[in-house]
Amino acid sequence: MVLVAPACTSGIFGMESLLRRLFGRIVQRGDLLVTSASGERWRFGDGSGQRVAIRFTDRRAQWGILLAPDKKLGELFMDGRLIVEQGDIYAFLDLVLGQLHGQRDPLIIRIIERGRMLYRRIAQANGQQRSRRNVAHHYDLDGGLYDLFLDSDRQYSCAYYEDGDATLEDAQLAKRRHIAAKLVMRPGDRVLDIGCGWGGLGLYLADVAGAAEVLGVTLSSEQLGIARRRAKDAGLDRQVSFELQDYRTLGGSFDRIVSVGMFEHVGVTNYRTFFETCRDRLSEDGVMLLHTIGLSDGPHSNNPWIEKYIFPGGALPALSELLPIIERSGLVLTDVEVLRLHYAFTLRDWRERFLARRDEALALYDERFCRMWEFYLAACEVAFRHRNVVVFQLQLARRQEAVPLTRGYIAEMEEALKRAERRDSQSAVAAE
Structure with missing residues (x-):
């Protein structure tokens, strides 16, 4: 389920369209409300359970989630650029990652992981x-x-x-x-x-x-x-x-x-x-x-x-x-x-x-x-x-x-x- 508030949805907001599709693909259960940096509001899931609501404060924060979610999500929360308005950060992570269990990672994540594995031994050379x-x-x-x-x-x-x-x-x-x-x-x-x-x-x-x-x-x-x-x-x-x-x-x-x-x-x-x-x-x-x-x-x-x-x-x-x-x-x-x-x-x-x-x-x-x-x-x-x-x-x-x-x-x-x-x-x- 995706509900979009009446706001601009074209032009410079193509990135927000990508973000909306990402959440839409992942969240099929539960109730997630996302407010984008431009003020658009999207609702995902089947409406079950307690609602979790998050808000992005700026467009760079949204790019961060798209390009490097495993690093940027924590940084954005630390910096107050991803704000949890209903529920808490655990509820958000549980809702999202709970639905990724058993799914194959997206291609870009698999490519990034291969690169990190090549660097792994150097990064962990702990003298x-x-x-x-x-x-x-x-x-x-x-x-x-x-x-x-x-x-x-x-x-x-x-x-x-x-x-x-x-x-x-x-x-x-x-x-x-x-x-x-x-x-x-x-x-x-x-x-x-x-x-x-x-x-x-x-x-x-x-x-x-x-x-x-x-x-x-x-x-x-x-x-x-x-x-x-x-x-x-x-x-x-x-x-x-x-x-x-x-x-x-x-x-x-x-x-x-x-x-x-x-x-x-x-x-x-x-x-x-x-x-x-x-x-x-x-x-x-x-x-x-x-x-x-x-x-x-x-x-x-x-x-x-x-x-x-x-x-x-x-x-x-x-x-x-x-x-x-x-x-x-x-x-x-x-x-x-x-x-x-x-x-x-x-x-x-x-x-x-x-x-x-x-x-x-x-x-x-x-x-x-x-x-x-x-x-x-x-x-x-x-x-x-x-x-x-x-x-x-x-x-x-x-x-x-x-x-x-x-x-x-x-x-x-x-x-x-x-x-x-x-x-x-x-x-x-x-x-x-």
């Missing part, structure tokens, strides 16, 4: 200095920002929703528990956490799962300071240590290696180095768990808006890229789990928390930053709901006998960890 700069761009922001939307343990990666009613706190605890179970933790194990964030997983592995020693490494000075303080406050600083160190410079041997939400920053040119380093650091009977966002439909270039504003140097791997490298690295793939929609639920909870405390974010940064962050959370949530973006959990070992024969041990160990969590909680209450 040690560049890796540190990339990490600082995102993770060394004001710590108060992350307090606005993360759980109390500051888990900044996909949670694990065991049921639809789980809170963010429950789901992030379940994630730590699920990972610990897959690591098949044993008393006395020495653990390496590559990309340890603010330290929550390392502290859990020591306090609940029984690790004798945990070393967490990060490239973020902000995360390092908080992780060390948390270890000291918990009385675990002799058992758990954190260092500002690149994984490529590590020495020693570890019984267990875990990496959660860090592999996306490695870069495609360093995949081989990453897995070979992990093999060299893993003991002969050791187990590793890699938790990473990935693509279920083969390799793609990074989203240019995400690359520029959120995660420079990032890359989402496809299994078809990783498995040949893992096979050649000397590691054995012992288990694969694909977490579908869990990150969409996580991002939903983050986005709702952020919007509820948006005024506090505005006190830390400016309006443009707040719009950028809202777009980031909304666009990523929609990608996990409607595009071929998932989370892979890969369990790896040097010997196939390092893990039990069947997967029943995962549920058994999770139950044991739940009992340990309850004991810790009861001890904490008694201490008070």
Whole structure:
């Protein structure tokens, strides 16, 4: 359905005709109202659901959507040149991208993607200095920002929703528990956490799962300071240590290696180095768990808006890229789990928390930053709901006998960890 207000529709407005046809081809369901820079109003969809209304403020903004939508849409929203007048940016993205699922990209997008793939390896050549700069761009922001939307343990990666009613706190605890179970933790194990964030997983592995020693490494000075303080406050600083160190410079041997939400920053040119380093650091009977966002439909270039504003140097791997490298690295793939929609639920909870405390974010940064962050959370949530973006959990070992024969041990160990969590909680209450 397209409704055009009585305004000029020819001459210089040929570009608007192209824009109208683009929306008309995509939006067949729902209710979308678009106001063009010239004042024309177009309505798309079948009228179902809540209306979403957007407005373009200038003609260059409209050209941007036509020529480079995956980059310009976020920029236009940040700059206030695409205004959402009814609904919010999530509702708009959900309405549009939800209808693109399963459709073949337009020819111009496919041509652009081929060019970006040729440039991909150069763009993601993340040496040690560049890796540190990339990490600082995102993770060394004001710590108060992350307090606005993360759980109390500051888990900044996909949670694990065991049921639809789980809170963010429950789901992030379940994630730590699920990972610990897959690591098949044993008393006395020495653990390496590559990309340890603010330290929550390392502290859990020591306090609940029984690790004798945990070393967490990060490239973020902000995360390092908080992780060390948390270890000291918990009385675990002799058992758990954190260092500002690149994984490529590590020495020693570890019984267990875990990496959660860090592999996306490695870069495609360093995949081989990453897995070979992990093999060299893993003991002969050791187990590793890699938790990473990935693509279920083969390799793609990074989203240019995400690359520029959120995660420079990032890359989402496809299994078809990783498995040949893992096979050649000397590691054995012992288990694969694909977490579908869990990150969409996580991002939903983050986005709702952020919007509820948006005024506090505005006190830390400016309006443009707040719009950028809202777009980031909304666009990523929609990608996990409607595009071929998932989370892979890969369990790896040097010997196939390092893990039990069947997967029943995962549920058994999770139950044991739940009992340990309850004991810790009861001890904490008694201490008070």
